[in-house]
Protein backbone atom coordinates (compact mmCIF):
# COMPACT_ATOMS: atom_id res chain seq x y z
CA UNK A 1 0.00 0.00 0.00
CA UNK A 2 1.38 3.39 -0.91
CA UNK A 3 2.09 5.87 1.86
CA UNK A 4 -0.43 8.15 0.19
CA UNK A 5 -3.26 5.64 0.57
CA UNK A 6 -2.22 4.84 4.15
CA UNK A 7 -2.44 8.52 5.03
CA UNK A 8 -5.84 8.87 3.38
CA UNK A 9 -7.22 5.82 5.18
CA UNK A 10 -5.99 7.19 8.49
CA UNK A 11 -7.36 10.65 7.82
CA UNK A 12 -10.89 9.48 6.98
CA UNK A 13 -13.09 9.79 10.03
CA UNK A 14 -16.84 9.99 10.39
CA UNK A 15 -17.51 13.72 10.60
CA UNK A 16 -20.92 14.71 11.99
CA UNK A 17 -20.68 18.50 12.13
CA UNK A 18 -20.25 20.69 9.08
CA UNK A 19 -19.94 24.37 8.23
CA UNK A 20 -22.71 26.01 6.18
CA UNK A 21 -20.50 26.12 3.10
CA UNK A 22 -22.39 24.74 0.10
CA UNK A 23 -20.75 22.14 -2.12
CA UNK A 24 -20.57 22.76 -5.85
CA UNK A 25 -22.08 20.41 -8.39
CA UNK A 26 -18.56 19.74 -9.71
CA UNK A 27 -17.36 18.66 -6.27
CA UNK A 28 -20.34 16.37 -5.75
CA UNK A 29 -19.93 14.92 -9.23
CA UNK A 30 -16.25 14.24 -8.53
CA UNK A 31 -17.31 12.16 -5.52
CA UNK A 32 -19.69 10.13 -7.66
CA UNK A 33 -16.99 9.78 -10.34
CA UNK A 34 -14.72 8.22 -7.71
CA UNK A 35 -17.54 6.00 -6.44
CA UNK A 36 -18.25 4.48 -9.84
CA UNK A 37 -14.66 3.35 -10.28
CA UNK A 38 -15.45 0.57 -7.80
CA UNK A 39 -15.58 -3.05 -8.92
CA UNK A 40 -19.04 -4.58 -9.28
CA UNK A 41 -20.32 -8.09 -9.88
CA UNK A 42 -20.20 -8.80 -13.63
CA UNK A 43 -19.52 -5.06 -13.99
CA UNK A 44 -23.27 -4.48 -13.66
CA UNK A 45 -22.65 -1.22 -11.75
CA UNK A 46 -25.85 -1.81 -9.79
CA UNK A 47 -25.88 1.64 -8.22
CA UNK A 48 -27.52 5.03 -8.47
CA UNK A 49 -26.82 8.09 -6.32
CA UNK A 50 -29.49 10.55 -5.23
CA UNK A 51 -28.00 13.89 -4.24
CA UNK A 52 -29.96 16.11 -1.86
CA UNK A 53 -28.67 19.67 -1.45
CA UNK A 54 -31.97 21.38 -0.70
CA UNK A 55 -32.24 22.14 3.03
CA UNK A 56 -36.03 21.84 2.90
CA UNK A 57 -35.89 18.32 1.45
CA UNK A 58 -33.19 17.32 3.93
CA UNK A 59 -35.41 18.61 6.71
CA UNK A 60 -38.34 16.57 5.45
CA UNK A 61 -36.18 13.44 5.31
CA UNK A 62 -34.85 14.09 8.81
CA UNK A 63 -38.42 14.61 10.08
CA UNK A 64 -39.41 11.22 8.65
CA UNK A 65 -36.46 9.59 10.41
CA UNK A 66 -37.26 11.40 13.69
CA UNK A 67 -40.87 10.20 13.48
CA UNK A 68 -39.86 6.58 12.88
CA UNK A 69 -37.23 6.72 15.62
CA UNK A 70 -39.83 8.10 18.05
CA UNK A 71 -42.30 5.37 17.08
CA UNK A 72 -39.68 2.68 17.60
CA UNK A 73 -38.62 4.36 20.85
CA UNK A 74 -42.01 3.65 22.36
CA UNK A 75 -41.12 -0.04 22.25
CA UNK A 76 -37.62 0.18 23.66
CA UNK A 77 -37.54 -1.50 27.02
CA UNK A 78 -36.89 0.68 30.10
CA UNK A 79 -33.28 -0.37 30.82
CA UNK A 80 -32.34 0.76 27.30
CA UNK A 81 -34.24 4.09 27.30
CA UNK A 82 -31.25 6.34 27.98
CA UNK A 83 -29.00 4.43 25.58
CA UNK A 84 -31.65 4.64 22.85
CA UNK A 85 -32.12 8.41 23.32
CA UNK A 86 -28.38 8.81 22.78
CA UNK A 87 -28.28 6.34 19.90
CA UNK A 88 -31.13 7.85 17.86
CA UNK A 89 -29.32 11.20 17.62
CA UNK A 90 -26.94 9.40 15.32
CA UNK A 91 -29.79 8.78 12.85
CA UNK A 92 -30.53 12.40 11.99
CA UNK A 93 -27.44 14.60 12.05
CA UNK A 94 -27.56 14.65 8.23
CA UNK A 95 -30.21 17.39 8.69
CA UNK A 96 -27.41 19.95 9.08
CA UNK A 97 -25.13 18.65 6.31
CA UNK A 98 -24.86 20.75 3.13
CA UNK A 99 -25.36 17.63 1.04
CA UNK A 100 -26.66 14.13 1.52
CA UNK A 101 -25.89 11.42 -0.99
CA UNK A 102 -28.25 8.46 -0.98
CA UNK A 103 -26.69 5.44 -2.70
CA UNK A 104 -29.22 3.00 -4.13
CA UNK A 105 -28.49 -0.58 -5.16
CA UNK A 106 -30.29 -3.33 -6.99
CA UNK A 107 -29.74 -7.05 -7.19
CA UNK A 108 -28.73 -8.86 -10.35
CA UNK A 109 -30.15 -12.20 -11.41
CA UNK A 110 -27.57 -13.77 -13.70
CA UNK A 111 -26.86 -17.39 -12.72
CA UNK A 112 -30.37 -17.68 -11.30
CA UNK A 113 -31.73 -17.22 -14.79
CA UNK A 114 -29.31 -19.69 -16.35
CA UNK A 115 -30.17 -22.69 -14.19
CA UNK A 116 -33.36 -24.65 -14.76
CA UNK A 117 -35.91 -25.98 -12.25
CA UNK A 118 -33.94 -29.21 -11.71
CA UNK A 119 -31.16 -27.53 -9.73
CA UNK A 120 -30.98 -28.87 -6.15
CA UNK A 121 -32.81 -26.70 -3.58
CA UNK A 122 -29.57 -26.17 -1.66
CA UNK A 123 -27.83 -24.92 -4.79
CA UNK A 124 -30.82 -22.72 -5.64
CA UNK A 125 -30.66 -21.23 -2.15
CA UNK A 126 -26.91 -20.57 -2.51
CA UNK A 127 -27.42 -18.90 -5.87
CA UNK A 128 -30.15 -16.71 -4.42
CA UNK A 129 -27.94 -15.79 -1.49
CA UNK A 130 -25.02 -15.00 -3.80
CA UNK A 131 -27.14 -12.85 -6.09
CA UNK A 132 -28.81 -11.03 -3.22
CA UNK A 133 -25.34 -9.91 -2.10
CA UNK A 134 -24.04 -8.50 -5.38
CA UNK A 135 -25.85 -5.16 -5.38
CA UNK A 136 -25.22 -4.34 -1.74
CA UNK A 137 -21.56 -5.37 -1.79
CA UNK A 138 -20.78 -3.56 -5.05
CA UNK A 139 -22.46 -0.37 -3.88
CA UNK A 140 -20.77 -0.48 -0.48
CA UNK A 141 -17.42 -0.60 -2.28
CA UNK A 142 -18.50 2.43 -4.33
CA UNK A 143 -19.35 4.28 -1.12
CA UNK A 144 -15.91 3.63 0.34
CA UNK A 145 -14.38 5.16 -2.80
CA UNK A 146 -16.65 8.15 -2.30
CA UNK A 147 -15.63 8.55 1.36
CA UNK A 148 -11.95 8.42 0.47
CA UNK A 149 -12.32 10.88 -2.40
CA UNK A 150 -14.14 13.29 -0.09
CA UNK A 151 -11.35 12.93 2.45
CA UNK A 152 -8.77 13.70 -0.21
CA UNK A 153 -10.71 16.89 -1.04
CA UNK A 154 -10.72 17.92 2.62
CA UNK A 155 -14.42 17.17 3.07
CA UNK A 156 -16.02 15.36 5.98
CA UNK A 157 -18.44 12.49 5.49
CA UNK A 158 -20.72 10.39 7.61
CA UNK A 159 -21.86 7.04 6.29
CA UNK A 160 -25.15 6.21 8.02
CA UNK A 161 -27.60 3.36 7.99
CA UNK A 162 -29.53 4.76 10.97
CA UNK A 163 -31.94 6.68 8.68
CA UNK A 164 -33.14 3.31 7.34
CA UNK A 165 -35.30 3.04 10.44
CA UNK A 166 -37.68 5.06 8.22
CA UNK A 167 -36.97 3.04 5.07
CA UNK A 168 -40.55 2.86 3.77
CA UNK A 169 -41.21 6.57 4.22
CA UNK A 170 -37.83 7.57 2.75
CA UNK A 171 -38.41 5.33 -0.24
CA UNK A 172 -41.70 7.07 -0.91
CA UNK A 173 -40.36 10.62 -0.44
CA UNK A 174 -37.32 9.91 -2.61
CA UNK A 175 -39.44 8.14 -5.21
CA UNK A 176 -37.27 5.00 -5.21
CA UNK A 177 -38.60 2.43 -7.69
CA UNK A 178 -39.47 -1.07 -6.48
CA UNK A 179 -36.37 -2.82 -7.89
CA UNK A 180 -34.01 -0.41 -6.07
CA UNK A 181 -33.03 -0.30 -2.40
CA UNK A 182 -31.59 2.46 -0.23
CA UNK A 183 -28.13 1.37 0.93
CA UNK A 184 -27.46 4.22 3.35
CA UNK A 185 -27.26 7.99 3.67
CA UNK A 186 -23.90 9.69 3.26
CA UNK A 187 -23.74 13.20 4.73
CA UNK A 188 -21.03 15.39 3.19
CA UNK A 189 -19.73 18.84 4.04
CA UNK A 190 -16.80 20.96 5.07
CA UNK A 191 -15.86 19.67 8.53
CA UNK A 192 -16.68 21.81 11.56
CA UNK A 193 -15.09 19.28 13.91
CA UNK A 194 -11.94 17.17 13.99
CA UNK A 195 -12.97 13.80 15.41
CA UNK A 196 -10.44 11.81 17.37
CA UNK A 197 -9.11 8.66 15.73
CA UNK A 198 -11.31 5.66 16.44
CA UNK A 199 -9.91 2.44 17.85
CA UNK A 200 -9.30 -0.58 15.63
CA UNK A 201 -8.77 -4.20 16.64
CA UNK A 202 -5.32 -5.59 16.00
CA UNK A 203 -4.80 -7.50 12.75
CA UNK A 204 -4.04 -10.60 14.83
CA UNK A 205 -7.53 -10.37 16.37
CA UNK A 206 -9.39 -10.32 13.08
CA UNK A 207 -7.38 -12.74 10.95
CA UNK A 208 -7.62 -16.52 10.81
CA UNK A 209 -5.20 -18.45 8.62
CA UNK A 210 -6.97 -21.42 7.07
CA UNK A 211 -4.93 -24.55 6.39
Ligand SMILES: Cc1cc2nc3c(=O)[nH]c(=O)nc-3n(C[C@H](O)[C@H](O)[C@H](O)COP(=O)(O)O)c2cc1C
Nearest residue numbers: 012013014016090091158159160161162163195198
Ligand atom coordinates in the same frame (compact mmCIF):
# COMPACT_ATOMS: atom_id res chain seq x y z
C1 LIG B 1 -22.71 0.37 7.75
C2 LIG B 1 -22.44 1.58 8.62
C3 LIG B 1 -23.48 2.23 9.24
C4 LIG B 1 -23.27 3.36 10.01
N1 LIG B 1 -24.34 4.04 10.52
C5 LIG B 1 -24.12 5.20 11.20
C6 LIG B 1 -25.23 6.00 11.61
O1 LIG B 1 -26.39 5.68 11.39
N2 LIG B 1 -24.96 7.15 12.26
C7 LIG B 1 -23.69 7.56 12.51
O2 LIG B 1 -23.51 8.64 13.10
N3 LIG B 1 -22.61 6.83 12.13
C8 LIG B 1 -22.81 5.66 11.47
N4 LIG B 1 -21.73 4.93 11.02
C9 LIG B 1 -20.36 5.39 11.32
C10 LIG B 1 -19.67 4.52 12.37
O3 LIG B 1 -20.20 4.81 13.63
C11 LIG B 1 -18.15 4.81 12.29
O4 LIG B 1 -17.68 4.44 11.03
C12 LIG B 1 -17.36 4.03 13.35
O5 LIG B 1 -17.72 4.45 14.64
C13 LIG B 1 -15.85 4.23 13.17
O6 LIG B 1 -15.53 5.60 13.19
P1 LIG B 1 -14.79 6.28 11.94
O7 LIG B 1 -15.71 6.23 10.75
O8 LIG B 1 -14.52 7.70 12.35
O9 LIG B 1 -13.54 5.50 11.70
C14 LIG B 1 -21.94 3.81 10.23
C15 LIG B 1 -20.87 3.16 9.60
C16 LIG B 1 -21.12 2.07 8.78
C17 LIG B 1 -19.97 1.41 8.08
